[in-house]
Amino acid sequence: MIITMTRNIDNMDMEALLDVMGCRTRREIINLLREEPRFVSQISKELQIGQKAIIEHLRAMEEVGILDSFFKKIERGRPRKYYNISNDIHLSVIINKNTFKVDLIEEDEAFFTSECSRLMKIETRIKKGDEKAAEELKELIRVYESLKRKAEKMLKENPL
Secondary structure: OEEEOOOOHHHOOHHHHHHHHOOHHHHHHHHHHHHOOEEHHHHHHHHOOOHHHHHHHHHHHHHHOOEEEEEEOOOOOOOEEEEEEOOOOEEEEEEOOOOEEEEEOOHHHHHHHHHHHHHHHHHHHHHOOOHHHHHHHHHHHHHHHHHHHHHHHHHHHOOO
């Protein structure tokens, strides 16, 4: 299971991260914040949970590094404190008879894992005869080839 939510992995407390993410309400808050930053009363209203509880959940997630906050001036009254997802965190949890492993994945490894997953989904759709998937794959190949050419040019222009 990969929960996709980059922060300096060396500074992240795995136990605290797992503890914070073990709460369904906190996961629901993150789902809301994926759409756009929100302030406490918005979150409280949408989840139908008291503001004091929401504040505690937000504080815990901010302390562990999942969220950050900023103030935004409004027309009337004091500025509002908005919360949003601070970084991408790629957490891998493997549980089977032989393994129990929890890892924070480096950004480039997470990107590779995500792209491999995307390719496997496209492959499944192609095997089912989905013509749009084949076109999507062709476009992806064009993008990858373009990125490869750019990377090769960068290496040629900037030899180490």
